[in-house]
Amino acid sequence: MLLAAAATTLIMIHITTYSMIFLYGYSENGLAGVIYSFVNLGGDNSISENLNHGMLFICFSSFLYVFHKTRSRLSLFLFAFFAFAWFDDSCQYHERLGIILAHAFELPMVFGLREKDLGELLAWMLAAAVLASLGIWAYRGRRNGDGAILKFIAYPIVLLIFCAVVFDLAHIMMPGALADVIFTALEDGSEMMSIAAAATVSIAVLGNYEKIFDGSGSRFVGVN
Numbered sequence: 001m002l003l004a005a006a007a008t009t010l011i012m013i014h015i016t017t018y019s020m021i022f023l024y025g026y027s028e029n030g031l032a033g034v035i036y037s038f039v040n041l042g043g044d045n046s047i048s049e050n051l052n053h054g055m056l057f058i059c060f061s062s063f064l065y066v067f068h069k070t071r072s073r074l075s076l077f078l079f080a081f082f083a084f085a086w087f088d089d090s091c092q093y094h095e096r097l098g099i100i101l102a103h104a105f106e107l108p109m110v111f112g113l114r115e116k117d118l119g120e121l122l123a124w125m126l127a128a129a130v131l132a133s134l135g136i137w138a139y140r141g142r143r144n145g146d147g148a149i150l151k152f153i154a155y156p157i158v159l160l161i162f163c164a165v166v167f168d169l170a171h172i173m174m175p176g177a178l179a180d181v182i183f184t185a186l187e188d189g190s191e192m193m194s195i196a197a198a199a200t201v202s203i204a205v206l207g208n209y210e211k212i213f214d215g216s217g218s219r220f221v222g223v224n
Contacts, residue, residue: 003055003196010048011189013039015181022177041188049089052192055199056086062202066209073138074146078153080134082198084127085160097123112173124165145213149205156198163190 098120
């Protein structure tokens with residue numbers, strides 16, 4: 001709950017300061033501009049980005065430890081998923097590979113999407129193929145306790161993927177100051193909330209993995 005509260009606070013500050021600057025004409029050099037630069041949801045090295053990186057680190061390190069202790073394939077898959085999310089967010093994997101693929105295959109513009117945007121989609125598809133293969137392997141080797149974890153972690157993962165792909169594409173296709181406010185909140189804000197939820201679940205799993213995999217049930221994977 002603490003992580004979700006921190007994420008919500010940053011989202012509200014971002015929306016407020018962004019609106020003051022770009023919709024109501026406040027100076028970017030004023031107090032609103034300074035605060036915005038610190039909390040910018042999509043800004044490099046902002047408080048929001050650093051919080052995301054920290055929460056993703058909590059996720060993948062927690063599931064790596066649980067895998068080490070239990071040899072749960074699902075935990076290994078979740079480690080790989082969140083480690084990739086951290087890598088993509090910190091190293092701009094899909095943006096950089098998207099540019100390379102766009103030039104390599106001379107991709108066209110389609111439905112308002114630039115060559116670079118299609119390249120990014122291909123980069124996402126490559127990563128998704130690898131993670132899907134690992135996910136299938138994990139599902140085929142599922143064990144007692146995996147279902148309890150999956151029941152809680154699935155929703156943040158689905159929301160994270162949806163926001164990262166769908167809202168990102170919608171933002172590209174609908175430019176403008178008002179659209180920036182809306183889609184930044186929907187895309188980056190929802191991503192932050194989903195990561196906060198995932199981190200909360202991962203902490204709960206880390207603290208209760210012995211009970212979970214002993215068959216005590218999903219009641220130990222809760223958010224207090």
